[in-house]
Every structure is written in structure tokens, then in C-alpha cells.
Amino acid sequence: xxSVTQLGSHVSVSEGxxxxxxxxxxxxxxxxxxxxVQYPNQGLQLLLKYTSAATLVKGINGFEAEFKxxxxxxxxxxxxxxxxxAAEYFCxxxxxxxxxxxxxxxxxxxxx
Amino acid sequence: DxxxxxxxxxxxxxxxxxxxxxxxxxxGDLSVYWYQQSLDQGxxxxxxYYNGEERAKGNIxxxxxxxxxxxxxxxxxxxxxxxxxxxxxxxxxSVDVRADNEQxxxxxxxxxxx
Numbered sequence: 001x002x003s004v005t006q007l008g009s010h011v012s013v014s015e016g017x018x019x020x021x022x023x024x025x026x027x028x029x030x031x032x033x034x035x036x037v038q039y040p041n042q043g044l045q046l047l048l049k050y051t052s053a054a055t056l057v058k059g060i061n062g063f064e065a066e067f068k069x070x071x072x073x074x075x076x077x078x079x080x081x082x083x084x085x086a087a088e089y090f091c092x093x094x095x096x097x098x099x100x101x102x103x104x105x106x107x108x109x110x111x112x
Numbered sequence: 113d114x115x116x117x118x119x120x121x122x123x124x125x126x127x128x129x130x131x132x133x134x135x136x137x138x139x140g141d142l143s144v145y146w147y148q149q150s151l152d153q154g155x156x157x158x159x160x161y162y163n164g165e166e167r168a169k170g171n172i173x174x175x176x177x178x179x180x181x182x183x184x185x186x187x188x189x190x191x192x193x194x195x196x197x198x199x200x201x202x203x204x205x206s207v208d209v210r211a212d213n214e215q216x217x218x219x220x221x222x223x224x225x226x
Contacts, residue, residue, distance in 0.1 A: 032211045043114060043202055043217035044155075051212040090155065094211050100145075102155040 004093050006103035014111045019078040021106045023065075023091030026072065031093045033074040034100070035065055038088040047089075050074060061085070086110045115139065116218035118203050124224045130191040133221045137184055137205030143167070144186040145206075145215060146178055150199040161186055162209050193225045 048059025
């Protein structure tokens, strides 16, 4: 069975500080992993995805994530937080052509 | 703009009623997914259609049903509505069913059941 765990439902960082949002997955086969962002009153937007090519994946808005098979992790990072990064972030795993399994989300607050 | 459209944007109705939510996928996408997002349950996958056929079922109640039409738009029907059905309902689409395809999400329909 597949599942995703996002540690920390709320994360606060100061503007300019490092952003680290944690995601661990459980999968019996090599997974495809995704990070989505949801701004208030909007749908989800893809930030980046891992599809078994490079383990370090770069996405939009300066975000990147590293796939670590040994740790079953796919943490999302950004070197310097911006006020506009405040949003809800979802990690998702998919191993078949069917459904995505989403984590419970992490709400990021950026403090000026 | 993801290219996925959903109507209506907001829907307010009473318990026991029936509503229909509509989704038009991105041009060229054959697969449509429905999700329910609520504060207590997070983002829950409901059902997936691919080229008109049901492909996968998630946590969809028997009171809920969906279909995908020949023009690939999809409708989610919710009946005998309860207060707990109040949520954001998202539609997403993808090109096909390959696992590395991302899903593109619509803006959602906010359903309020009074």
C-alpha cells in the first residue's frame, strides 16, 4: 500500500530563511512523487515532480526536492523564503496510473 | 490558470437535496479525477475516469456518483446531502493514466449544505 506522511501541519519561517517541508512516503514499488502548492481559495498547482530521473528535482518559484530512497523521503526546500510562499503544501505519491495519495498538507507561514 | 474549469464556483443547498458539479478537463486530457477537501479529512480522492470509463474508486460514498461524457467533461452528482458533505470539491485532469503524469487541478466548487 502507498501512503504519504507530512511531518508538521504548520511551519513558520522568517522571510529570507530556509524553508524545509518534510515528506516521507511508503511504497512497495518505486514511486513517482509530487509536491503541490495551494494558495487560499485556489486549486492545487504542481511545484515539482520526481519520476526516477535525477534525485534532486528543481521546481517553480525556487523550490527543489531531493528523493532519498534510503530514507523514503522527498523533502521540499527553498533557500530563502518570500512572503508570497505562504500557502498550503501537499506531497503526493503515485505508483500506478490510478489514484494519487496526498499527505495531509503543511501550512507555511512566512514572518516578515 | 490550469485549463481545468469547474462550475459552479459556489453552491449553497439544504440537507436532503441533490446537486451536480461539472468539470471540463484541459484540452487533450483524457483522465478526470474528483477530490473532496474538508478541514477534518484533508484531500480525499473520490473517483477517476479515463476516456469515459471508470478507472479507480477512492473514498466515494454510495450517495455520490460520477460520469464522464463523450466530450470528456465530467459530472459529480451528490444526493441526499448531509451537513458533513460541505467541502471543496476539486476536479483534476491528466493526459492519460501514466503514473508520471501530473494532475492539473481546477479552481474547485465550494459546497455548503445548510
